[in-house]
Amino acid sequence: MQRETLFTINTIYREPLHIDGIFFGEGEKALAVVGALRGNEVQQLYICSQLVKALGERERAGRLAPGCRVGVIPCVNPFSMNLGKRFWAADNTDINRMFPGYAQGETTQRIAAGLFAHLRGYKYGVQLTSFHLSGDFTPHVRIIDAGYHDLGLADSFGLPFVMLGKPSPIDTGTLNYNWQVFETNAFSVYSKETSQIHEESARRAVEAIFSFMAAQGMLRGVGDADGARQRPRHFHEENLVTVLSSQGGIFLPRRAAGDRVEAGDALADTLDPYVGEMKERLTAPRAGIVFFNHDSNLVGGHEVAFRIIPDL
């Protein structure tokens, strides 16, 4: 295990921003795992820390396949994480909209360029990521349809769902989109939380990465490919059924990500915040699995309250 500083930017009145990677093995650039690109991705940082710890144990036990270099970058943005800010704290730009970066450009373009210079050329890339909507996901792998993807590879994470999404114009600045442009098989692994640690889903994310590594020949021995026995369901993002709120108020969810629901099941109640009367009951329009749930106890009108993976 080696810790290397990949990129540094000096700051006024603060210590320099260092982006550190932790590397295992030597040889072909096999797998890179990137954690918190944003300052609120505490769960993603935690998953990486647990991954590093467990990789160290496997390295000491001689279980890493020879000729493979595996890198983990737990935190790209301590500058913002230490302030409790999601985006680059100086100008509120999102590093994950700046890839592949520009070494002569603005600060976050330089950070993206400096990082991407190290991340290019890996055979596989995993980003532990979060979503701009406040809510919980059922664990899944998301792949952007950017022309260089293999859905079948994603099966070996052993997570229950693999979602293929079409890139919007702003997605063209993400790490995963650009990994694909430069011929890395890129996967986004979503776990349950973002700013809070959820140990069970973090453990599952670490297991998923080990399962993937075992399936691709990066790990030797038994025990790390168990998850791959579960064949995940593939679906396109556009096939998700969205349940929108129409009323604002106090939001009391009755179902959560991962739950199975039947058509007509109550999903959440929205109460008048002053008198406590029910303003709206949200129900499942289709039977399926809850993929996403709004996690705040306040909701506005026209917010995405739930997304459901409908039964086939």
Added chain:
Amino acid sequence: MAITVASAQLPVGESLRIQKNRIGPLDRTVPHDKRICIVTGTHGDELEGQYVAWRLAEKLNKNPWDLHGVVDIYPALNPLGINSVYRGMPQSDLDLNRIFPGNGNGPVPEYLASEMVKDMQGATVCIDIHASNIFLRELPQIRISETMADSLVPMARFMNMPLIWIHASATVLESTLAHSLNSVGTPTLVVEMGVGMRITREYGEQLIEGIFSLMSHLGIWGRKTPPTTPPIISSDWQVSFINADHSGIFIAEANHTARVEEGEPLGFIADPLSGKVLEKIASPVSGLLFTLREYPVVYEGSLLARILHGTP
């Protein structure tokens, strides 16, 4: 007349409303099938357009008989951002100008964006007024993507802006309001002027003259307007970007909008802790200093200046 273009309930006793002021001709015998949209307040920290929205409405209210078409003024596409001194949409941290054309079945920001586009679509012309952000001060200018230059530059010439900057197309900019409207055949000009969180009345008045000039040209305004200053068109010139190589405090020495000579000092980056100068910035070319850093705290990569130079 104030019209609500789109609304969504907020959680507690309030609705978010996107409003416009529709001012139509008093003389109903005059055909008034033409419509101009004046749009601003997309970013909550850009206030230059507030003066223009107010001033335009004030002038039109005083001279209603000269109006031969419809003027729709949208002073605040992001009212919550303006109310909270916040550039993005406060609840989601999304940049509104990166989610157009929106999605009627999406979360609140995308829903509102789609309603805005529907409301503006079909106008004779749309003027999308931005200030710069809080970091940079800009010479009043029209920005046009190179793919739209042929159709938009003739209209932009009426706008009384000293510079028309024709910039390269970028995929991420396909999510802007201007791109979305131009894509559906509604000609849209983007104005950038001044600096964030401030109002520069001189620039506002300059733009008001341009708007009346364009309205007169289109037959929406019945009076003749004085000739406007011919703009510099950037495609005939080159633009040099000057970025900081050190983090520190930028002290400007050149004057914004001045002509600078090659080698002339533009400013320096100071370290107040040590009393040292970290970097002296000299102009790499002779030309027009049309962008200058306003906010003194800089990081490696921060944009300090842009200079228009070359020979037409």
